Amino acid sequence: MPSLKPLRVSDQSQTESVTSTMTERPWNVIVWDDPVTPMSVVVVVFRKVFGYPNNKATQLMLTVHHEGRAVVWSGPLERAQGYCVKLQVAGLLATIEQDA
Amino acid sequence: MPGRLFVRRRDGRIEVRLNDAARAVAREAFGHVLAAEADPDHEWHASLNSPIDPSHDVDDPLATLSRQHDVTSNVELAVATLGEDFLNDAEAWAWLCTLQVALRATITAKGLMSAERLNEADEATRDYITTLQTFLFGLADAM
Numbered sequence: 001m002p003s004l005k006p007l008r009v010s011d012q013s014q015t016e017s018v019t020s021t022m023t024e025r026p027w028n029v030i031v032w033d034d035p036v037t038p039m040s041v042v043v044v045v046f047r048k049v050f051g052y053p054n055n056k057a058t059q060l061m062l063t064v065h066h067e068g069r070a071v072v073w074s075g076p077l078e079r080a081q082g083y084c085v086k087l088q089v090a091g092l093l094a095t096i097e098q099d100a
Numbered sequence: 101m102p103g104r105l106f107v108r109r110r111d112g113r114i115e116v117r118l119n120d121a122a123r124a125v126a127r128e129a130f131g132h133v134l135a136a137e138a139d140p141d142h143e144w145h146a147s148l149n150s151p152i153d154p155s156h157d158v159d160d161p162l163a164t165l166s167r168q169h170d171v172t173s174n175v176e177l178a179v180a181t182l183g184e185d186f187l188n189d190a191e192a193w194a195w196l197c198t199l200q201v202a203l204r205a206t207i208t209a210k211g212l213m214s215a216e217r218l219n220e221a222d223e224a225t226r227d228y229i230t231t232l233q234t235f236l237f238g239l240a241d242a243m
Binding site: 034085086090093095096 | 151155193202217243
């Protein structure tokens with residue numbers, strides 16, 4: 001059985017940081033449907049903003065169209081905000097929310 | 101406006117085939133976006149400043165500034181290239197973003213956020229929306 005040695009301060013800090021990162025819920029970038037935006041525009045925007053391939057961009061667009069909204073990206077808050085801003089700059093109705 | 105309005109050429113540029121009347125519509129849309137970004141009383145201003153995180157009263161100011169900067173950069177590039185016969189990728193993206201911002205701002209300002217409300221809109225509004233959609237269809241297909 002391996003012996004347990006006390007953690008040094010730097011180890012504790014590192015452990016807390018890792019634990020915090022692991023338990024922090026991700027932020028979702030949501031795109032909402034509207035009655036006027038052409039589907040092809042949404043696909044182009046997803047390809048350009050996220051670099052998604054055409055089939056993934058199309059699938060996400062169809063989810064927005066059929067379900068009224070889609071989670072198009074998940075991850076840390078700052079990046080989620082950045083993506084949301086890019087989508088809004090491209091004229092899409094986008095928001096962020098923390099994963100439930 | 102028969103035929104395709106935007107065509108990808110073999111050299112990579114996008115040819116703009118809008119006539120004078122169509123360019124006038126685009127000019128008006130770009131002008132409204134530019135004005136709305138700067139004028140809090142403009143009817144499109146709220147649409148250009150929709151919340152990023154609706155669970156908070158105020159969004160992160162850096163994110164808000166970034167959005168203002170990018171919207172303004174796009175619309176300025178779109179206005180500067182309005183008379184061009186060919187667009188590069190950055191210019192085409194600026195046109196697409198600005199036209200789409202104008203389209204969504206139009207329906208938001210007029211409360212037309214559902215298909216039912218859209219059908220009840222006056223003819224001039226529906227024509228304007230259809231024209232912007234036609235531009236966007238053409239541009240997205242060329243991109």
